[in-house]
Amino acid sequence: MSSQLKRKFLELLKEDEEFRYAVAGLLGLEEILKRLDRHEEQLVKLREDMNKLREDMNKLREDMNRGFELIERRISALGARWGLQTEEAFREGLKGILEREFGVKVERWIKRDEEGIVYEHPSDVEVDVAVKDGKTILIEVSSHIKASDIPIFRRKAEFYRRVTGVRAERLVIVTPYADERAVEMARELGIEIYTKV
Structure with missing residues (x-):
């Protein structure tokens, strides 16, 4: 530049x-x-x-x-x-005690529900049956019971009656835990619940 x-x-x-x-x-x-x-x-x-x-x-x-x-x-x-x-x-322990100590015959009853009475579709239905002096008790043993389980147990009892012709005198649930609503519903339907909670 x-x-x-x-x-x-x-x-x-x-x-x-x-x-x-x-x-x-x-x-x-x-x-x-x-x-x-x-x-x-x-x-x-x-x-x-x-x-x-x-x-x-x-x-x-x-x-x-x-x-x-x-x-x-x-x-x-x-x-x-x-x-x-x-x-x-627990079921086996309960069965042993009832049979040995009280002379109650306990058996696991299993039948096929083709009509879907219990679960609204064909399925196997299981329930424990205790019999003493001609009186039948249906027992449900479960680790936890919810309100929705109560009507199912009621339908199991109805299915048992239809198949065997025997109406259970007592319906009993044994569980370590039951929802509050399940306890109320069971009481309303005449089902006994034995629980810790």
């Missing part, structure tokens, strides 16, 4: 405010554009990293949910198995 051109350029910068702002703007804009280019590269990389992190978090969440579901299924299976084993052990 010639010295004359430099001098003219400097004069314009000193004397011409509009020219000075235009040059300053161009110089600043170029610097800003360079910085933006650098930042844009960093932003693109940051966005890619964030997307990767989001994918990793989603995968982790899915893996954790699958793990929790598996644990819950195993705990439920163990609880159900323990409950069934406990019910069976």
Whole structure:
């Protein structure tokens, strides 16, 4: 650049405010554009990293949910198995005591309900039957009784009567836990509940 051109350029910068702002703007804009280019590269990389992190978090969440579901299924299976084993052990203990000590004959009664009287579809119906001096008692042993179980037990008694022609004199439920509503409903329907809770 010639010295004359430099001098003219400097004069314009000193004397011409509009020219000075235009040059300053161009110089600043170029610097800003360079910085933006650098930042844009960093932003693109940051966005890619964030997307990767989001994918990793989603995968982790899915893996954790699958793990929790598996644990819950195993705990439920163990609880159900323990409950069934406990019910069976209690049933056998009750049967032994009643038969040995009180001369009550106890048997597990199982019949196919093709009409769906009890469960509203064809299924096997099971109930414990205790007989002494010609009196029949139907006994339901369960680890937990809900209100919805009460009408089902009532329908079991009706099914038993239809099949055998024998009306049970007493309906008895033995359980360590019964919902409050189940206890009320049983009382209303004349079903005895023996429970701790």
